[in-house]
Amino acid sequence: MAHPDYHALATEARKQADATTLDNVRDRCLRSEAAFLAMASRQDQADANRARREAEPSAYAPAAV
Numbered sequence: 001m002a003h004p005d006y007h008a009l010a011t012e013a014r015k016q017a018d019a020t021t022l023d024n025v026r027d028r029c030l031r032s033e034a035a036f037l038a039m040a041s042r043q044d045q046a047d048a049n050r051a052r053r054e055a056e057p058s059a060y061a062p063a064a065v
Contacts, residue, residue: 006040 010033017029 003043006036006043010036010040 013029013033013036017026017033020026020029
């Protein structure tokens with residue numbers, strides 16, 4: 001499944017914040033950057049957990065009844 005590149009979106013939001021002269025636009029861009037970084041962190045954690053589960057499939061298999 002393809003995920004958006006949240007790190008790149010955060011970088012773009014920071015560039016926009018640095019380029020603007022309007023305070024409200026800068027604040028909006030910085031809030032966007034923070035949100036994208038939070039999403040990137042969650043995505044990175046999910047990817048790490050998925051890789052760990054796939055590396056040890058028997059540890060997460062349901063017990064036979």
